Amino acid sequence: MKNRVLIKDLRKNIGQTVTISGWVSVRRNQGKMVFFDFRDASGTVQGVVLPASPAMEEAKILRPEYVVAVTGEVVKRGEKNVQQGKENGGLELRIEKITTLNASETPPFDVTADTSGIGEETRLEYRYLDLRSERMQKNLRMRSDFVRRVREFLFKKSFTEIETPLLTESTPEGSRDFVVPSRLHPGSFYALPQAPQQYKQLLMVGGFEKYFQIARAVRDEDLRADRGFEHTQVDIEMSFVDESDVMDLVEEMMTETCEGMGFVLKEKPFPRFTYAEAVAKFGADKFDLRTEEDKAKGVLAFAFVYQFPFFEKTDEGGWTFTHNPFSRTIAEHADWLMQNKNIGKILTMQYDLVCNGYEIGGGSVREHKPEPLKKVYEVMGYSEAEIEERIGHMLKAFTYGAPPHGGIALGVERILMTLTGEKYLREVQAFPMTRRGQTAVMNAPKPLTKEQLAELGLSIVKKDGPSTGPATTGGKKS
RNA sequence: GCGGCCUUGGUGUAGCCUGGUUAACAUAAUCCCCUGUCACGGGAUAGAUCGCCGGUUCAAAUCCGGUCGGCCGCGCCA
Numbered sequence: 001m002k003n004r005v006l007i008k009d010l011r012k013n014i015g016q017t018v019t020i021s022g023w024v025s026v027r028r029n030q031g032k033m034v035f036f037d038f039r040d041a042s043g044t045v046q047g048v049v050l051p052a053s054p055a056m057e058e059a060k061i062l063r064p065e066y067v068v069a070v071t072g073e074v075v076k077r078g079e080k081n082v083q084q085g086k087e088n089g090g091l092e093l094r095i096e097k098i099t100t101l102n103a104s105e106t107p108p109f110d111v112t113a114d115t116s117g118i119g120e121e122t123r124l125e126y127r128y129l130d131l132r133s134e135r136m137q138k139n140l141r142m143r144s145d146f147v148r149r150v151r152e153f154l155f156k157k158s159f160t161e162i163e164t165p166l167l168t169e170s171t172p173e174g175s176r177d178f179v180v181p182s183r184l185h186p187g188s189f190y191a192l193p194q195a196p197q198q199y200k201q202l203l204m205v206g207g208f209e210k211y212f213q214i215a216r217a218v219r220d221e222d223l224r225a226d227r228g229f230e231h232t233q234v235d236i237e238m239s240f241v242d243e244s245d246v247m248d249l250v251e252e253m254m255t256e257t258c259e260g261m262g263f264v265l266k267e268k269p270f271p272r273f274t275y276a277e278a279v280a281k282f283g284a285d286k287f288d289l290r291t292e293e294d295k296a297k298g299v300l301a302f303a304f305v306y307q308f309p310f311f312e313k314t315d316e317g318g319w320t321f322t323h324n325p326f327s328r329t330i331a332e333h334a335d336w337l338m339q340n341k342n343i344g345k346i347l348t349m350q351y352d353l354v355c356n357g358y359e360i361g362g363g364s365v366r367e368h369k370p371e372p373l374k375k376v377y378e379v380m381g382y383s384e385a386e387i388e389e390r391i392g393h394m395l396k397a398f399t400y401g402a403p404p405h406g407g408i409a410l411g412v413e414r415i416l417m418t419l420t421g422e423k424y425l426r427e428v429q430a431f432p433m434t435r436r437g438q439t440a441v442m443n444a445p446k447p448l449t450k451e452q453l454a455e456l457g458l459s460i461v462k463k464d465g466p467s468t469g470p471a472t473t474g475g476k477k478s
Numbered sequence: 479g480c481g482g483c484c485u486u487g488g489u490g491u492a493g494c495c496u497g498g499u500u501a502a503c504a505u506a507a508u509c510c511c512c513u514g515u516c517a518c519g520g521g522a523u524a525g526a527u528c529g530c531c532g533g534u535u536c537a538a539a540u541c542c543g544g545u546c547g548g549c550c551g552c553g554c555c556a
Contacts, residue, residue, distance in 0.1 A: 026516075026517085026518095028514095028515050028516065028518055028519095029512085029515095029518090030512065030513065030514070030515055030518075030519095031511070031512035031513065032512080032513050033513050033514075033515085034515095035514080035515050035516065035518085037516070046515085046516065048514080048515085050513085051513070063507095064506090077514095078514085080514080081514060081515085081516090083516065086516075089516090106488070106506070106507060107488090107489095107506090108488055108489065108506095109488080109489050109490085109506085110489080110505080110506070112517095113505095113517085117489090117490065118489065118490075119485095119489085119490085119548080119549095120548075120549075121547080121548060121549095122488095122489075171556085173556065174555090174556045175554080175555050175556070176554085176555085194555095194556080195556090197556090219555065220555095221554055221555040222479095222553085222554060222555080224550085224551080224555085225549090225550070225551090227555070320556080321556060322556080323556065324556060325556065326556095434547095434548070434549090435548070435549065435550085436547085436548085438547095
């Protein structure tokens with residue numbers, strides 16, 4: 001479309017005959033003349049088909065959401081017809097020619113109105129239509145803008161963006177894995193990453209010093225308003241840093257990014273509370289520092305919480321880690337770990353970033369020496385053989401000159417929820433899934449064919465007994 | 479795994495508690511009228527056996543039981 005003019009640029013073309021391309025938002029049939037609102041990704045404009053226009057015949061066919069190329073003269077509106085405060089309210093397109101590029105069925109809901117009142121089942125079935133709505137366009141464009149600014153900031157700070165594998169090893173002590181069967185190794189499975197944690201640490205061993213990735217993370221745990229199977233994180237790791245180095249960087253990044261997007265921050269530098277202080281002061285490790293007035297103004301209130309307890313009791317009376325087994329103890333408590341004493345009191349160099357009541361990120365300075373890391377697993381009751389099986393590769397890597405390192409992961413959806421004011425994670429994802437894990441538009445998950453199962457060496461075992469074929473039930477809307 | 483709420487034309491709701499008429503309203507849709515509309519307006523038409531199964535009753539959208547689906551929370555989420 002070489003000659004196409006974007007709707008937002010039309011005011012530069014007054015007096016000229018131009019062609020726009022986009023969708024019909026509204027048709028207002030006025031008898032002898034017809035008005036339209038046209039929409040492209042850049043904006044909206046009114047077009048008018050006058051009685052003598054050769055486009056009249058085509059104009060009568062057009063309906064909402066038809067896709068059209070429209071040629072006409074951009075004219076200033078008469079004073080009486082100017083619409084104050086409306087985009088392109090001072091001009092209109094005097095239509096000479098309409099080419100219908102594609103028709104549209106009557107949409108199940110009005111995409112030019114606010115779709116938040118439409119049932120979510122319908123919105124997700126027709127997500128491609130919901131995405132045309134102003135709110136979804138705004139949310140996803142803001143998301144893109146945020147990620148772009150983060151990337152630019154990190155590149156400016158000499159970070160290297162590196163992708164880590166999607167098909168990787170299961171980590172039984174974390175959350176439940178999504179698992180992928182291996183065709184070449186029947187009976188064996190890859191797991192999708194819950195986080196790039198181990199790979200990014202290995203990148204530090206690999207000498208990159210400053211890594212980041214806009215990384216997808218996948219966890220098979222029940223969904224919530226602010227939690228889905230998949231989410232995206234800004235994943236960062238740095239060598240030769242301590243806690244404050246990472247917090248300083250994140251603070252600078254979030255300040256520059258959010259202020260660049262026009263947001264106002266409540267407090268700079270971000271207040272920092274130890275976990276003990278936060279619990280004493282707020283009764284929780286995440287909290288909302290905004291006043292009602294701040295909330296009304298859309299102010300962002302960031303804070304850090306640091307020095308979390310390393311371990312907590314399990315139901316069985318043993319110990320497990322509170323946040324991350326790869327974290328390092330604070331210097332004063334290193335001996336306690338090695339001597340296996342005061343376990344419940346050991347603090348770790350773990351920090352969370354909190355904003356407007358959400359925990360939007362967490363990280364730590366990692367243990368970069370094999371002995372203390374191994375000790376963490378011993379405290380948690382793992383045998384020598386189990387430790388070797390689970391993290392033997394990390395212990396081995398750390399024997400080859402692993403630098404001290406630390407990092408953080410920030411939840412992109414959580415951040416966008418605070419930026420947009422949306423209450424649901426799904427509103428800042430293009431194609432979210434339902435609470436029970438049914439994908440938008442498409443019908444995943446679905447049974448595999450017998451042939452697919454056979455190739456993978458799989459058979460379906462139901463709770464009441466084995467079965468040879470794929471399940472025949474399941475799958476929504478079909 | 480547990481608890482709560484919800485399901486009525488394409489869409490969003492009312493009606494349900496207190497069983498009984500032609501299931502109402504808005505909007506979208508179709509057709510007609512309209513030369514300045516911009517949430518255009520006016521008129522006409524069409525569209526739901528009330529998620530599904532069963533029970534109670536002379537009679538069920540309405541009461542009862544079950545179930546599918548959706549949402550919210552708890553558990554879970556290093």
